Amino acid sequence: MTLFRLALRSHRTGLLMTALVVSAGGLLNAVGFAQIAGDTPSARAVFAQQMELLARQLTYLLPAPAQLDTMAGYLTWRWFGSAVLIYAFWALLAGTGAGRGDEERGLIELWLSTGASRMRLLEVRAAGFAAIAAVSIAVMLAVTDVGAAIGQEPLPLGPLALEGLAMWVLTLFVFAFALLVAQLVTTRRGATGIAGIVVLALFMLNAAARSGVDVGAVRWLSPFYLFERSAPLLRGGSLEFPATAALAVGSVLLIAIAIAAFIRRDIGGPLLRGAPRSSRVAWRPSADPLLRTPVLAIVDQQRIWIVAWALGLAVLAAFLTSITKVMVDAFGNSDIPILRAYFERAGINAYADFVGVIWFSTLLLLISLFVVVQVNGWAADDAEGRLETILSAPVSRARVVVERVAAVVVACAVIVATSSLAVYLTATSTGISLPAGRFVFASAAVLPVAYAFSGIGHALVGWRPRVAVAILGALAIVGYFAQQFGPLFQWPDWVTNISLYALYGTPMSKDDWSGIATLIVIGIAGTAVALVVMRRRDVGR
Amino acid sequence: MTTAIQTKGLTKDYGAGHGIFDLDLTVNEGEVFGFLGPNGAGKTTTIKLLMGLIHATKGSATILGLDVDRDAVPLKHRIGYVPGELPQFGGWRGSEIVAYIAGLRGDMTDSAVEAVAKRLDLDLGRKYREYSHGNKQKLALLLAFAPMPALLILDEPTSGLDPLHQQEFYGLVRDARARGATIFISSHVLSEVEHVCDRVGIVREGHLATVGQLDQLAGMRAHRIEIVFAGPPPVERIRAIPGLEQVAVEDHRVSGMFRGEFEPLLAALANSRVTKFESRETSLEEIFLGFYK
Numbered sequence A: 001m002t003l004f005r006l007a008l009r010s011h012r013t014g015l016l017m018t019a020l021v022v023s024a025g026g027l028l029n030a031v032g033f034a035q036i037a038g039d040t041p042s043a044r045a046v047f048a049q050q051m052e053l054l055a056r057q058l059t060y061l062l063p064a065p066a067q068l069d070t071m072a073g074y075l076t077w078r079w080f081g082s083a084v085l086i087y088a089f090w091a092l093l094a095g096t097g098a099g100r101g102d103e104e105r106g107l108i109e110l111w112l113s114t115g116a117s118r119m120r121l122l123e124v125r126a127a128g129f130a131a132i133a134a135v136s137i138a139v140m141l142a143v144t145d146v147g148a149a150i151g152q153e154p155l156p157l158g159p160l161a162l163e164g165l166a167m168w169v170l171t172l173f174v175f176a177f178a179l180l181v182a183q184l185v186t187t188r189r190g191a192t193g194i195a196g197i198v199v200l201a202l203f204m205l206n207a208a209a210r211s212g213v214d215v216g217a218v219r220w221l222s223p224f225y226l227f228e229r230s231a232p233l234l235r236g237g238s239l240e241f242p243a244t245a246a247l248a249v250g251s252v253l254l255i256a257i258a259i260a261a262f263i264r265r266d267i268g269g270p271l272l273r274g275a276p277r278s279s280r281v282a283w284r285p286s287a288d289p290l291l292r293t294p295v296l297a298i299v300d301q302q303r304i305w306i307v308a309w310a311l312g313l314a315v316l317a318a319f320l321t322s323i324t325k326v327m328v329d330a331f332g333n334s335d336i337p338i339l340r341a342y343f344e345r346a347g348i349n350a351y352a353d354f355v356g357v358i359w360f361s362t363l364l365l366l367i368s369l370f371v372v373v374q375v376n377g378w379a380a381d382d383a384e385g386r387l388e389t390i391l392s393a394p395v396s397r398a399r400v401v402v403e404r405v406a407a408v409v410v411a412c413a414v415i416v417a418t419s420s421l422a423v424y425l426t427a428t429s430t431g432i433s434l435p436a437g438r439f440v441f442a443s444a445a446v447l448p449v450a451y452a453f454s455g456i457g458h459a460l461v462g463w464r465p466r467v468a469v470a471i472l473g474a475l476a477i478v479g480y481f482a483q484q485f486g487p488l489f490q491w492p493d494w495v496t497n498i499s500l501y502a503l504y505g506t507p508m509s510k511d512d513w514s515g516i517a518t519l520i521v522i523g524i525a526g527t528a529v530a531l532v533v534m535r536r537r538d539v540g541r
Numbered sequence B: 001m002t003t004a005i006q007t008k009g010l011t012k013d014y015g016a017g018h019g020i021f022d023l024d025l026t027v028n029e030g031e032v033f034g035f036l037g038p039n040g041a042g043k044t045t046t047i048k049l050l051m052g053l054i055h056a057t058k059g060s061a062t063i064l065g066l067d068v069d070r071d072a073v074p075l076k077h078r079i080g081y082v083p084g085e086l087p088q089f090g091g092w093r094g095s096e097i098v099a100y101i102a103g104l105r106g107d108m109t110d111s112a113v114e115a116v117a118k119r120l121d122l123d124l125g126r127k128y129r130e131y132s133h134g135n136k137q138k139l140a141l142l143l144a145f146a147p148m149p150a151l152l153i154l155d156e157p158t159s160g161l162d163p164l165h166q167q168e169f170y171g172l173v174r175d176a177r178a179r180g181a182t183i184f185i186s187s188h189v190l191s192e193v194e195h196v197c198d199r200v201g202i203v204r205e206g207h208l209a210t211v212g213q214l215d216q217l218a219g220m221r222a223h224r225i226e227i228v229f230a231g232p233p234p235v236e237r238i239r240a241i242p243g244l245e246q247v248a249v250e251d252h253r254v255s256g257m258f259r260g261e262f263e264p265l266l267a268a269l270a271n272s273r274v275t276k277f278e279s280r281e282t283s284l285e286e287i288f289l290g291f292y293k
Helices: A003-010 A012-036 A041-057 A071-104 A107-113 A118-150 A157-184 A188-210 A216-221 A223-228 A241-264 A296-301 A303-322 A324-331 A337-346 A351-383 A386-391 A397-429 A436-444 A446-463 A465-485 A493-497 A513-536 B043-050 B072-076 B094-105 B110-120 B133-145 B163-178 B190-196 B214-219 B235-239 B263-268 B284-290
Strands: B003-015 B018-028 B032-036 B058-063 B079-082 B151-155 B182-187 B199-204 B207-213 B223-229 B244-250 B253-258 B274-281
Touching: A003 A012, A003 A071, A003 A118, A012 A071, A012 A118, A012 A465, A041 A071, A071 A107, A071 A118, A071 A157, A071 A188, A071 A223, A107 A118, A118 A157, A118 A241, A157 A188, A157 A223, A157 A241, A188 A216, A188 A223, A188 A303, A216 A223, A223 A241, A296 A303, A296 A397, A296 B094, A303 A324, A303 A351, A303 A397, A324 A351, A351 A386, A351 A397, A351 A436, A351 A446, A351 A465, A386 A397, A386 B094, A397 A436, A397 A446, A397 A513, A436 A446, A446 A465, A446 A513, A465 A493, B003 B043, B003 B182, B018 B043, B018 B182, B018 B199, B018 B207, B032 B043, B032 B190, B043 B058, B043 B151, B043 B182, B079 B133, B094 B110, B094 B133, B110 B133, B110 B163, B133 B151, B133 B163, B163 B182, B163 B190, B182 B190, B235 B244, B235 B253
Parallel strands: B032 B182, B032 B199, B079 B151, B151 B182
Antiparallel strands: B003 B018, B003 B058, B199 B207, B223 B253, B223 B274, B244 B253
């Protein structure tokens, strides 16, 4: 098998997942537009006006709206702006996987021993990802265009291809950046964390600029800004060559620097080494008492990771809270029915409600994704022999399950407490009065959601470790979109209620103990299934 | 003599002939038992069954009177284990891994850890990913030996160790045995088994081929013989000699494996002119390989 085929093979799961998820999203949005936007020019104009008002308030997340009365304009705003985030996330994981993941699994040594040069290895990995990303984006665009055709408004192929090109170049840029970061640290996890924080910061930079914050020319540093310079599907829009070329050249440069770093560094080591460690030899176990304490030992092992999540979410929380007044004031006295329905259903009546809805819905998704990452770690514990080592000590399988789930809840509690504190302090400093009791309750109520996801996640890991992450991730993302866009597009209640997040309710506005209780029951049921499955399964297979 | 390990019809069937089948095995307390077999013979599967990490398709196993599946947790207090495939602990320091496992076990003292770490010359201050394969193996040995368990189950324990530290490992085994521990070692390194084991079981394609004392196995030893005749060898007569196997004839030279008394062989050669007669004992390795031919 050639190196290039190996490179293609290593991205096949990513290809499958992105092609499926993003294509499905494109199809749904295109068909959805045809259903809700109306058929007459006047209906379209009303729809566009309503959407534009909403879109102006979602600029922290989605691109600036334009031509929302057309399929092309709506998809450019609503879908391609979201899809590119999914591709960026995939590119991040793929870049650190190519730069460090293969090395951690000993594959780089194996390939280098066959006579392949380091330069060729990374060149081929980058080329393989570029090819796979192109296929995924092409499939997504084709499926989206099928949806647009169903809605009697097919997208023109030329501009569609240019939109794909812009997305592809951005995806490649994030991959190249992650590949470079992977040369600087020694673990894939560390590289993913650092690259993820930087990419998120660059996204937030562009989001802040979109939301009216004056960031000046620094905005040009954000690849997301460069991507949004192009809008080939819009009337009068085009692919902006300098921005796209800058991303392309940037990608090539980053890959070249990553290759140079890879050639220079030791296999298994970082590019830059710190001062040599003191030569004093340690013969005794660590004195850290947390490592010997049930549950806290697992939390302690991940302390840096948990702190990174807590700080990242705190920054995001502060940002979202800081723009609350601007957004709610902009809505003001909106009497547009669809928006009113959305706000009523979401329970948004005041600044505090807005914080409740926007912040906690975001927090629920991110905490769920944190749990998904933990579930991935549980699957890795089994595959990499750590579970075997733990079970060779006098530890029951039940204890392993219970400790893991408890550790996730404790870690989530730390993250939620930190980010909620950031929300509270920012709200206070911007003159928003949050009802302290409700706010604490709403924050605490996130933990049953984390518990429910953990229980389901552990049941899935015991059943099929390799697909557990994909299923749980899909559950989180589909649930989030169902919750966020169900009210907007007036989807039936059962669609929005299918989401686990529906059980969280709107605790900033009203108590919903039955939902919280149901989440806890789901968590208990998932844990019980996990206990049974764990008891019966063979370790390491 | 009391029993440390006992299996009855223990079977783990992975299909297509893979696994271990109908294993009836007894290991006595205080002995060092070698479990020999080539890769894929079923050694690791047997060990994982004994450790309760995988479940038997049928049959049962007890260790120190406790069921390996039902009583897995209390049993582990009495077992030290070295896995065949080393786990990955990434960026943890050796000292953190030991502290974590010590916390789970509750019976591993810092002084015992220090003593074993010094014997194996293992720096616990380094990160696991910086350890060589040999150092990772030493850490696995440390985690098994430091609690001073009643039973040690060791899957390929010297993999990656240099000769100096292999000797140290033999020392650890001797010391454990001296304090009354039972040791079950899976290996395909025959010299290692000859070094430390009292009894040996040989497993082949998922089935136990034989079990015996090392000296009994030595009794099974054949002689590799080589005879050079002055003229054409009496092939028919030679092939008829009872106990002579794997006969190969090349010009005037005849070689083969001979078991049993030498009289019939010498009688068959009485009327021939022999210019060279060589006989040497087979090694344990040749006995081992004999089971796979």
